Amino acid sequence: MVKLKVMISMELEGVTEVVPAEEDFQYFFTVMCSNCRETHPNIISFNVKDEVEITGSRGHANFVWRCHNCKKENTASIIPTPPSKSISPTPYTTSGQWDTLISLDCRGLEFTKFHFVGKWKCRPDVQVEEEGEGEGEGGGRGKGNRNGKGKGKKQEFEVEFEDGRWDDYDDINGIPVGINDNKSEIRRA
Template sequence: MLSLVLSAELSGVTDLRPKDTEEEPYYYTFKVQCTSCRETHPNWVSFNRFEQHEIPGSRGEANFVWKCKLCQKTHSASITAGPNVYEADEKRAAKKVIEIDCRGLEFTEFKADGEWEAKGAESSTPFTGIDLSEEEWYDYDEKAGDEVSIKEINFQVGRAVGTEVIIRLKWGQTEYKGKLESIDSYMNVLLRDTEEFLDGKNTGTLGLVLIRCNNILWMGSADSVEMTDLGLR
């Protein structure tokens, strides 16, 4: 499970969200990477939360279905929650916009194409057609008689807390499998219910483990890799 996370500084406006209805869906735009061969697609991909596409092999439907050109495997993703609003009192705190269930792929970057909307914090004046692609936005609230703005806009794509992940270290053929407790902007990771694997063999349960960013070679969803005697596959 991945989360698209937003942090921003809102001045004079609140309830920032993508304009996303069934009549006018928002197309979420990402860079996509295959978790099997680690190939990153060179182009941006876009999808919305209302369209469903059939997954080959009669495995149901998903919002996004993608076949990796390198390994020829077909992967999928669906938006499971959101979009959530970002309120003025968040004060640049990170807030999940949407959650995405990914199978065999990961989204690595987000591009804020499309229109967003908000309302005046005091006047409730509606603001539509907001463009966040320039990482700042300015307007004027006539009812409040003051300028409004959205600045310090930052989007991150990361693992949703509570999902099961596998982390490979840079040395020793060591992997850790556990539930994501927390992760910061530097990629320092805290896992709970952690199991350790050496050369693909389970060496025991460690419980709560902090893994610093400079030790991590790779991190992926536990349902997209297989533990073997030769390590991750």
């Protein structure tokens, strides 16, 4: 059994808290059999909600793969990332620094590369509030978020990486925003 951490690094411009957009986000990897060292020819994917039965066992895993070369069955599951007890991905907040996205329990296989595919989301570095329209209780003026999503909700950007980067413009804060220089490493936990 090998425990791995998927580490990511990005350059953030005007945004923070980069995280996969959906709870059932598909994670894409290049995978290698630990037994015969054969690398699977295709990129594979799985998500935290996948539950695949393990042959000859009562257990389940998020990903089960039989190596075409040595015929050994191998498994991987998303596990809580210390110090949290949650299997949810950790939001990326520090530009240019390595941080753990998810942790994996791998048996008979190793992931060699994480691919930035799928929909992600992030928030602006700064949340701007402006005076709301009309008067509130007691005749005072209320404050509301300019994003139009309702009181107390934070503005979010939907992110889909093209050629390893994402660029947009934050109309509310009046600044360009972006994510680039995406890097990933798979490290032993």
